[in-house]
Amino acid sequence: MSIESTGYQTGFGNEFATEALPGTLPVGRNSPQRVAHGLYAEQLTGTAFTAPRHQNRRSWLYRIRPAAMHGEFQPFAHERFHNAFGAGPVTPEKLRWDPMPMPPAPADFVEGLYTVAGNGGPDLGTGVGIHLYAANRDMQGRFFCDADGELLVVPQQGRLHIETELGVLDVEPQEIALIPRGIRFRVTLPDGDARGYVCENFGALFKLPDLGPIGSNGLANPRDFLISNAAYEDVEGGFELLTKFQGHLWRADIDHSPLDVVGWHGNYAPCKYDLRRFNVIGSISFDHPDPSIFLVLHSPSDTPGTSNVDVAIFPPRVLAMQDTFRPPWFHRNIASEFMGLVHGEYDAKAEGFAPGGCSLHNCMTGHGPDAATFEKASAIDTGKPDYITDTMAIMFETRAVIRPVAQALEAAHRQRSYPACWMGLRKRFDPRG
Template structure:
């Protein structure tokens, strides 16, 4: 699973074939009258056929059987709290913080990745292809003889505890905490785990995740395209009775049975692929003079909206870095934002709130809801000697930021029983320090 092909740039073209079957990629055309090894040619499109060349994504798959060979879909009865009903709870503009979400008990019920999906918040409608949803997963069992795909949008998966061994139609990849992966719309995958595992998922309906423009930063900085990796082709050669294909369609789950694995792709080529990224490779850009830069300098991936410079969702990280600003309050400033900010913590302690915000938990600061450093952070930073300082060592916090106003599900606000009712107290001891001085 350690072997990958570099993703040298979004929009680039890639190809891979299982080394057991050399020359399985057709030469000169995508769908010859008879494919090598008598495979079936199948195109997976991630954009409209007529999308501009810079946005046009599709991949040709050469497989033992086409995806259409399955029995009719029926409603899937697992994943009770994986839903996109944004009207089940009244709006809540308060600052929200969740304690670490539960892991399945080690000796209890077996829960796989799909069964362990829980929706926390979101906005929009997958039927109109506009919006997003934020989920957590909590599982202790592998997806045996089953696969999942999302008809509604892309999944950006952020492991917090436990390694995910992910099998896709394109091959396999292992994704550990402090790494992420993206499974684009429609691509089928299965998740295997060897211990209780937990993490976060950002789902977008509008388009696909891309690298942000760098503007004045120039050619280098932030996430380097060469550090993104895609799987090398591998396929499952077993005959599998009652293999389950689980589909997310218009916000609900369905399941169909078939007598073969979906992971039967011997070769592929195209530019629509799953990929992973190691967050430790992010090149941090920061201030070396004064003031605290906006968090947009920490953007790894973005899903743009139709408004220039405004995202349906950004994936932002706050990695270890040096802080050297002069005459400056260095932690994040107090602010109210026209964006919604959902934060999670992969490991360590977040520098602006070292108490109460724990790994495996989350916060949501909704549109125009005020937030910022707690009392301890404010007082410490206001009196600190401003020398070069290493910030967030051993820590990785992240943010899902959106221009949409997010609604919290009943599971997120009530059923999970992880909402911290005392969160607001972290600001209550801030003092009025206003002083009038005479010249």
Template sequence: MQVDWEHLKYLNGFGNHFSSEDPRCPNSLPKDQNTPQVCPYGLYAEQLSGTAFTAPREANQRIWFYRILPAVLHEPFSSIKSELLTNRWDLSEPNPNQTRWKPFLIPSVDDEKKNFLDSLATVCGAGDPCSRHGASISIYACNSSMDNRAFCNADGDMLIVPQHGSLYITTECGRMLVKPQEICVIQQGIRFSVAVDQPSRGYVLEVFDNHFCLPSLGPIGANGLANPRDFETPAAWYEDRDCDFTVVHKYQGSLFQSLQNHSCFDVVAWHGNYAPYKYDLRKFVVINSVSVDHLDPSIFTVLTCPSSKPGTAIADFVIFPPRWSVQEHTFRPPYYHRNCMSEFMGLITGKYEAKEEGFQAGGATLHSCMTPHGPDADCFEKATKDELKPMRIAEGSLAFMFESSLSFALTTWSMTTCQRVDHDYFKCWSSLVKHFTGPK
């Protein structure tokens, strides 16, 4: 069946309890209960729990699937190797240096066919999925689709940030088209497959502890930042297809595969509040200073995964979109800084205001815990002499940051194998000079 991806229907809202049926099977959701003796259309009822059964009602997340065959119908798991995906942080030496990567390479389809899953490569991370604490950051650079193949991450939620090329994502809940300058979140345990129509590249943040939520607004009030109404969840869609199908399962940092004789995307209807979603970053409502000083980047937080320590995130997803800058008597770019958090930045499009030359779209930087960083020398000199009039900044640009309370370890792949490290990064500060005038 031909899919009109550009005109898919979505369910709007963040954290809502949704109910959805494929229109080909009206009244496929059971009435008044979750597990009738016989489900409509002869479907199987199956619950996917994203939190403990006993989690408080306001935090409880789960979804009921009504599917043609239950997920349990598959052959035993067998281990498969992944050279690029890892959570073995002990295999490389600690490295506190400021690190920058040139744009990660997308393989040519003539040289090597790689789909989304096969191209996932871990850049850095910390923690352990066995103890359900930690996070990792990966990139993908693919040129082909996951045909008759799905991925299920039992370790945590995945926040996917496309940078080049759209992703056509099929999930158990339905389908999403996710373009550059949009993001999607696919929660722990939900099966999905990614198709592409051109070479594609992007970033993936994986969290083991918790699920992503909207940050508290505090004194900002009821509105601003990412508004719940702008999040979109796929509507139910199923395929009843007999075929040789593989589900790849990520468990305790390792990959396993199971074979089955049918597509896993056979969910005819579902209801619950544990479903994947997408968000257009261009809808973000920017909050900023209108008097003096450069505010902390936390005011640009789209989503957060909280830790058990109040006010401290396992990971925040922060963006730096086009906006007005109007502060008086102020050095307007990001200030020089050392942080107890780890800061991984990527560039989706355009140029980043604090480093307009070396930081390129499709590349990345990592500034580790307590490692100093800030604007390069050219940015500093320009910003201290600019006329402080209202101006649009970051026009045509979109940068983001994964900020974490964890101290990230770099993988061997990211520092050597990929051959994308910019070893001259430190030189962007080398021409900074003294402006000290001494006592009068």
């Protein structure tokens, strides 16, 4: 069984209205006494009712059955996917992993989720969970909902067909999908195998960053975000609803498909974005701007100018600054960085960082280009532009330390020799000039 896409609307944070059956949406009111076609009206809110209008996110759903109709929830075991980031010591060491192996046995999207690190939690209303997924079968007879945070899904290998209550997202590598907190969905795999990254945001909802001195254009354009049109299925049977709540999974029987929203209107909805449409901003004179110029989405914190989590990318671009070291410089940040490589090669590492792999550089941990990259970048002719092509990396940057979990630290695919890639940097100091 599969719901097919009925197309998309464009924009981020806009008010949308879409119906899969003509006459579904009420005119001039949200909750009429009798909804058309015998449907139920249900409001889904992602922010406080009294949030300022420009921040308020909510949608009205007109559905065949209310979301309250399901069996009793019972605990569901999934030891590899959690928010138990711990309170013990966190190593300041630089960490990197090879791509996560595909599962040896059949595993769907939920079964293939694997927690790497995180901070905060749903009980605190701040922080992130950082996960990987590796799956090789469709979700069958099962639906999933994350009540703890919104999910930013970054495919690295294989397409995802994501069927949600509010419509369908077809997502391929170098695109991202954003699924709001509380939305129920099912994932099928058109290519059989799929692998990628997931950022679970417990804090304020992702939004587009302000552009400030950049002006009115640049970075990710709102028109390039695609919002799913309404699509529904009216199916009865024996299904299960998995819900993540307070860091744990729960299971309930449900005798119908919850993907039964016939029409909806509002601004709280799944969307997707093609990272290749990002409008890169950079220097055309000298020096290397901060990586905030690569910001796609950010979740603000309670501290002005500081995000709960930033999502940045490093896409194809032209480096034209003269007399400048062009790769990312050596640096130590107050922020903590988790990186994944979606496609191609990353320009700050000569080898060892493969698509599907990831790295973690925590607060004030020194990092930057390896020895081979440094030597190459120090010798190039900066009078000519450097065209970086066929690449796409993504970074989740947080204000709090990202705590790696035990299974990631002990994983066989962790590169324990990773810190050695900087040991080839030789002493170059010469007091004579």
